[in-house]
Amino acid sequence: MNEKENIQEENLEQNETNQEQETAPAEELSQEEILSNQLAEANDKFARLFAEFDNYKKRTSKERVELIQTAGQAVISKLLTVLDDFDRALNAMATAQDITPVKEGIELVNNKFRKILENEGLKEMNVVGEVFDADFQEAITAIPAPSDDMKNKVIDVVEKGYTLNDKVIRYAKVVIGK
Template sequence: MTKDRETKGKEETKERSAAAGDSSAESGIRSGGTAHQHRQGSNEAAAQHGQTAQASGTAAPRNEMDERFLRLLADFDNFRKRTLRERDEVRKQAVEAVARELLPVLDGMDAAIASCGGFDASSQVADGFRNILAQALSALQKFGVERIEAVRGQMFDPSLHEAVGITSSADVGDHRIVQQMRPGYRIGSRLLRGAQVIVSSGPGSGAGGSSPAGGVSSEGGRG
């Protein structure tokens, strides 16, 4: 009986030891799995951090290149606009220079037309000069050159007219144009030459004669 109890006790002790060993092994396996999962999570976090850092490092040069490209586009647009302005200004200066050289020729045609009245067949000669003058004015008009014609009774405008004389007039009011002596020309708003005119001083006591224009101020009044 005593041996049986001892044998049974030893067997129970072995079983408890085996159970304890299995429990320890299972605990070790669980601990190992947890550690492995922790290391795997750490590796994934490190990989994500590396990808984020790489993306940030790539985005910075890209943004800098975009900014440089936009600045380059703005500089080119400013250069294009400045070039167009300079080209237009050079063109206007060239047209103005040519037009000024042609003004005496146009004045000569006007004088020739006015002098045709004293010759035979003057109408045909005058018509020929008028046609030539019209063609010349049409060609100049294509480049923006306009002829300024002063009309009798028109108010004197110092920005368009040049007073070369003053005369009294019964039918033309004060500071108004009595007669045009020579037409003027302009390119757009730029005056090449004002139209030379005789300005009325209003009704006078005498028959009325012209006098130098020194008495007409820039405002169209008399000094």
């Protein structure tokens, strides 16, 4: 019986070895399938993420364009009252016999207009008598200074300069003393 048991044991061991050899390629195949499935999932996630990011870029670009197009809407809405005042002033000028009330009306409209722009952050540069500064002014010409203390200073302003929220939006065109 010993021999029979040994033979049976050897057969069992050989069968187990054969089964392991047979299952090994099956495991590798399933491992390849698992890796293939994981790769497909990763590719799908990547494609979805890329499409989502592309949609985000398009949406933000569209929003930026809309913002730029409507950025001045609030200021323009405020200026419509000034436009109405100018229309009334022009109508009054057509029938006015006395020019003094028309001048006063135009001055009121001018002050209202400047006040609205000032409230929006616009400031006029007052540079006459100041030392020339190329960061805020553009020298158009230089003339002999009327006095020694006016050398390299602004003598006259040809075109006013403006800042919007402390950023120069138009440089003052000036005449400086030499």
